[in-house]
Amino acid sequence: MLSKAIQDALNKQVQMEAESSQAYLAMASWAEIQPGLVGVTEFFYKQSDEERVHMLKLLRFVNERGGFAVVPALEQPTLTFTSLKKLFEEFLKHELKVSNSINDLVHLSLTEKDYATHNFLQWYVNEQIEEERTARTLNDKLELIGDDKSGLYLFDRDIMNYRGAEGKK
Numbered sequence: 001m002l003s004k005a006i007q008d009a010l011n012k013q014v015q016m017e018a019e020s021s022q023a024y025l026a027m028a029s030w031a032e033i034q035p036g037l038v039g040v041t042e043f044f045y046k047q048s049d050e051e052r053v054h055m056l057k058l059l060r061f062v063n064e065r066g067g068f069a070v071v072p073a074l075e076q077p078t079l080t081f082t083s084l085k086k087l088f089e090e091f092l093k094h095e096l097k098v099s100n101s102i103n104d105l106v107h108l109s110l111t112e113k114d115y116a117t118h119n120f121l122q123w124y125v126n127e128q129i130e131e132e133r134t135a136r137t138l139n140d141k142l143e144l145i146g147d148d149k150s151g152l153y154l155f156d157r158d159i160m161n162y163r164g165a166e167g168k169k
């Protein structure tokens with residue numbers, strides 16, 4: 001059985017994962033109307049789908065543990081970006097925010113002595129390590145490329161090979 005504090009915190013995380021899914025969907029939609037960003041578009045559509053899976057996993061865990069998972073109202077995400085670089089900076093910023101939130105949750109599960117939730121959350125801890133790594137690598141690549149057009153072409157092609165666009169690697 002979940003304590004009220006844990007249930008509320010997990011429901012907040014449900015909302016954060018749903019917002020992540022919306023944020024990445026908006027990024028995909030923006031990328032799709034830019035010329036030539038086929039790979040980036042696919043990457044964010046897949047990323048958005050993954051976040052929905054993260055949300056569902058949490059939601060079902062809350063209900064399985066005798067709580068009530070609340071389907072949240074969502075704010076409209078950022079719809080437009082001034083550049084590709086800005087888009088990926090926002091991606092990294094968002095993932096860092098999610099990692100902090102997962103860390104807070106893990107901490108709470110220990111203070112509440114809820115070891116089942118603590119165990120469940122380890123999957124999210126590992127997931128965030130991977131997602132932060134992906135976001136950092138992509139930002140580093142864009143930094144290297146600068147305004148080089150052929151570099152950007154290759155970046156868009158190569159991003160297809162990232163886990164967000166191809167499933168787990």
Ligand code: OFO
Pocket residue numbers: 017020050051054094095098127128131
């Ligand atoms: Fe939900 O995996 Fe990152 O945000």
